[in-house]
Amino acid sequence: MVKEGFTFNIHKTMPSKGMIIMKNIFKTFFKTFRILILFIGCTILFYYGIMWINQEYQNYKRYDEPEGKAVKAFQPIENEGNDWFSRLLLFYQNGE
Numbered sequence: 001m002v003k004e005g006f007t008f009n010i011h012k013t014m015p016s017k018g019m020i021i022m023k024n025i026f027k028t029f030f031k032t033f034r035i036l037i038l039f040i041g042c043t044i045l046f047y048y049g050i051m052w053i054n055q056e057y058q059n060y061k062r063y064d065e066p067e068g069k070a071v072k073a074f075q076p077i078e079n080e081g082n083d084w085f086s087r088l089l090l091f092y093q094n095g096e
Helices: 017-058 084-094
Strands: none
16 A cells, blocks of 8 residues: 555655654753753742741841840849859759
């Protein structure tokens, strides 16, 4: 069942080795470029997320005096003076 005037040329249907190599190089380049774009996008998203969190905490007033029934938690001891050895022992005892 061959149509009249139909010729089958095997050289036009089979791609050459050079064409196959070029297609593989193009596919590899496209996949690499896609991963690069994904990495850059995630990096930019992470950067702006960190900047947003930083801006939220920068406006946080953590050194304001407490309101209500808050009690001051630290009072320096006045009678010891600047004895560095007793401060060192206190440091070792409390583990701070």
